[in-house]
Amino acid sequence: MRATIEAICAKGLPKRDIHNANRVNLLALLWASTMLLGTVIIGLEFPLRDVVFTAVLLLHITISIMMLLAFKRFITELDELEKKVQLDALAIAVGVAIIVFSSGSILANAALVPELKPWLLIIIIAVTYMVGIIKGRLAYR
Structure with a gap:
């Protein structure tokens, strides 16, 4: 069981790799949050909904690209x-x-x-x- 927990927590990886993994994980959390937010917004009716939705969609795309680049860096530096x-x-x-x-x-x-x-x-x-x-x-x- 201890070995499994250590595998989950990435014990033994260099600090650089843990830092890169944390960056990817944070961006993945933000990515999922903007995905959820966009889904919620599109289901609501309020003034400027389309403007807010477009802003959230652009933010989602930006975070997606940042996450992709961070993941590439993470893999490259391992x-x-x-x-x-x-x-x-x-x-x-x-x-x-x-x-x-x-x-x-x-x-x-x-x-x-x-x-x-x-x-x-x-x-x-x-x-x-x-x-x-x-x-x-x-x-x-």
Whole structure:
């Protein structure tokens, strides 16, 4: 159990990597917040709603780009072992998302399940990526 907690908390990573990871995590939190805010705003009726929505959307896009660049920096500056852990986790996350959504699409077209929602794709990728990181850190450390 202790090893799992250490894998989650990124024990043993250099301070630079932890700093970069924290930057990515903060931007991901802001990204999710602007996504939620935009979704809430579009469902409301108030004066200047479209202006506020447009501002939130532009903020969301800006934060998305910042998050992408921070994540690229994070991956680029990692040591080789942690880079392998991260890239393996990304590969698994993308693969699982493709399998779930392609199979889900077939099942939805056959009217056997409801159509999968885009937010579910984000959750599947995020959870699978986190599990992949923990599994990789446990396997290689």
